[in-house]
Amino acid sequence: MTIDWQKEVDARKDDLLQDLIDLLKVKSEREDDKVTSDAPFGPGPRDALLHMLAYGERDGFVVKNVDNYAGHIEYGEGDETLGIFGHMDVVPAGDGWDTDPYNPVVKDNKIYARGSSDDKGPSIAAYYGMKIIKELGLPLSKKIRFVVGSDEESGWADMDYYFEHEEKPDFGFSPDAEFPIINGEKGNVSIAVHLPNGNEGEYTLESFVSGLRANMVPGTAQAVVTAPDADKVAELTTAFATYLEANPVNGTSSVDGLTVTFDLIGKGAHGASPQIGINAATFLAVFLNDYAFAGGAKNFIQVVAQYLHEDVYGEKLHTAYEDEKMGKLTMNAGLFEFAKDKDQAFINLNFRYPQGTTLEAIEAGLQETIGTLGATFSTEPHHMTPHYVPQDDPLVKTLLAVYEEHTGEKGFEQIIGGGTYGRLLKRGVAYGAMFPGYTDTMHQANEFMSLDDLFRAAVIYADAIYRLAK
Structure with a gap:
């Protein structure tokens, strides 16, 4: 079966962008002084988590909220589970912005807001890849689980709690870094x-x-x-x-x-x-x-x-x-x-x-x-040791092949100092959504994501998720 992934993303561009804009409006900074039993990291991370999970309910996925710490959006059946890990929390906006960091602005074909590139934009791109597969009714042999976190920028207590209640996927990726792939992360x-x-x-x-x-x-x-x-x-x-x-x-x-x-x-x-x-x-x-x-x-x-x-x-x-x-x-x-x-x-x-x-x-x-x-x-107790998935692992080989086919560029392994949810799994990596040569504005004033990169990433994610789960 040949699928025109670009055509499928193009047909959903307006919806994808509107969903991202609405999500970026949620000020999801962790606020320890506002923590409650209902909001373990403050109201912002909780509200952004609920907002993302609501997209899954709207689109007919199986959705589970794990006590407002984290949740997942699930599709398909199978003995193995492909995990996709995104996070809705953001670092504080800080000073120096030219626009309101929580009132998204589209200009010069870029969307400016806190979280646009880390990690709401990439998460929405990956979610739409999963959504396209469901809407096309494509046959799968594995379950796809999009895990939504709310404390990635602080202590990862969201994932600690989530995995006390849910099983880990067998393999997967986090759309929270760069293409072609991040298959190694420093301690x-x-x-x-x-x-x-x-x-x-x-x-x-x-x-x-x-x-x-x-x-x-x-x-x-x-x-x-x-x-x-x-x-x-x-x-x-x-x-x-x-x-x-x-x-x-x-x-x-x-x-x-x-x-x-x-x-x-x-x-x-x-x-x-x-x-x-x-x-x-x-x-x-x-x-x-x-x-x-x-x-x-x-x-x-x-x-x-x-x-x-x-x-x-x-x-x-x-x-x-x-x-x-x-x-x-x-x-x-x-x-x-x-x-x-x-x-x-x-x-x-x-x-x-x-x-x-x-x-x-x-x-x-x-x-x-x-x-x-x-x-x-x-x-501090949140200590992560170095993580590496070899280049010859089928997960890495498949993701690099998808990248190469959609960009015409040679794929290569990368190791970063950043820590992503990809390292939660023994066979876990980070995959996009930033392309080589991008301007890194993560954790900085005037954070943005290129709309061309956003939509191009959604194309790659749709194809990659399908190849890994079909």
Whole structure:
């Protein structure tokens, strides 16, 4: 049977885009202060999950909601199950948008909104691939299950809960990365750094705050400093203006008596690729490191300025490692908090590490370096070890063949620092929806997805899902 997948997607373009627009309007950021028994990650992720599941009910699929943690949309019968994993939660919108991040805008053949490329757009494209197969009544030998998550950007507690109640699919993919395929993912672990507070110096660090999530490069940072006299205040503000001119950052300072508030703007990016961001917190700490702080405040600034600034590969921290297949370890310093009235300061370091090194080696490097400045460490429980599915696996071979036939481009394996739901399965990969050469705006202001790529991905997904399940 020959199926014109492009024709089938073209016939549904308007419906696909409208479904995506409606889904993007749901502000599905995790909000821990609004958690209830009915909304385990806050109302936004729950509402987006319900919205996606409602599409499945509308279109006549078998739908199951697992206590508002996650759910699935299912079609077909068979002894084996093909799993497709998408997520409805998004990282915080942050600052710097030209449009409302939750009022989708289509311009220049792109759709702008938080979640457009990560991961609502790709999820809708894959869902429509599954929907086309159902509407055409194509014969299948396997069950297709589209698993919908709501906590991928935080701790994956949605999948922990889901798989306590549901069986894992036998194999599958997540539409949450790049084509041709992602068949390897680095290990992923966040380590909290704790430092004693204290101010015994000529200058007082009242507060230092930066970052929205561990997996985002901080695009903004703020520090509040009290100087010993008016002359020192003037010196601080003048020096800050000079510093901004000499570095790839922007910012402002404001004065209230002897207290100066510094706001610095860098560039946000996905924490899996910290090298493409400009970490506002570390640039601010480098400026402050020239002044006479003491005690805990000095140690906090020194750790950030001397060990974390522009050290995305962990060389200063003695955690650097490179594997021939998986590449280099990366480190994102994503969260910072110092408050004069608290006992401890806090920094979150997110490591994406290749096979060949270990969590224990990373912890040893931290102890050897910033541990000497009084830092203590705690490893967050959501720790993922490196994941790899060989190129000769039938899943990988089939997905690459589909990509090649629809693009005319040679398929190849890829290994990333990002973590996707593909790694939930032993035979799980990430597959699209971004094409080679795309502009990566995930976790950044003005996130968008090309409409051409959205529809082209839906064509590939429809064919791939059918080949895997027929």
